[in-house]
Amino acid sequence: MQDFLAAIEIDATIAFSRTVTESDISLFAGISGDFARNHIDEAYMRGTPFGGRIAHGLLLLGYTSRASTLMCEACLKGSDAFVPLALGFDRVRFLRPVRIGETITIRYAIEGVDVARGRVTSAVTIENEAAEAVLAATHIVKWVPA
Numbered sequence: 001m002q003d004f005l006a007a008i009e010i011d012a013t014i015a016f017s018r019t020v021t022e023s024d025i026s027l028f029a030g031i032s033g034d035f036a037r038n039h040i041d042e043a044y045m046r047g048t049p050f051g052g053r054i055a056h057g058l059l060l061l062g063y064t065s066r067a068s069t070l071m072c073e074a075c076l077k078g079s080d081a082f083v084p085l086a087l088g089f090d091r092v093r094f095l096r097p098v099r100i101g102e103t104i105t106i107r108y109a110i111e112g113v114d115v116a117r118g119r120v121t122s123a124v125t126i127e128n129e130a131a132e133a134v135l136a137a138t139h140i141v142k143w144v145p146a
Contacts, residue, residue, distance in 0.1 A: 004082065005115045005143060013109040014070045018063065020055050020102050028059040054097035060104070060135050061092060064124045067108035068139060071122065082143045087119070092137040096128065103129055108139070118143045 029035050037044050038054055045053045072084040098104060105127045112121040119142055126135040 005113050008075050008113050014067050015107045017103055017105045028056050050097055057094040063106050067106045071108050083146050085142045087140040087142050090138040096134040098134050
């Protein structure tokens with residue numbers, strides 16, 4: 001296990017973009033039960049400084065799960081020797097609202113490897129079309145031998 005973890009590259013980065021859709025908002029509201037007006041009431045939100053509905057912060061955080069999966073697959077390189085398990089997110093910050101129809105870029109970069117504890121820590125960020133940070137967090141993944 002130590003050899004495997006020691007070989008994980010610090011600063012290795014995965015990035016991808018996606019557009020936040022009406023369906024994303026509706027499905028997440030239904031799954032989470034979060035029907036707050038700022039997510040589902042366009043008429044109300046048009047009269048606010050946001051100018052329209054905004055995405056759920058936890059929906060945005062959910063998009064980072066794909067980035068984590070991509071990074072874990074890249075680290076495993078087809079091996080079944082380990083099972084990566086998310087231990088959680090630290091210092092999650094929702095920095096700016098994201099509107100329906102906006103394209104965001106999710107970045108996931110390895111920051112540290114704790115070989116003794118079998119943990120990898122990564123910086124997770126999401127940027128909007130103007131390259132402004134809309135979300136920042138730290139993700140911790142435990143690597144368990146299969």
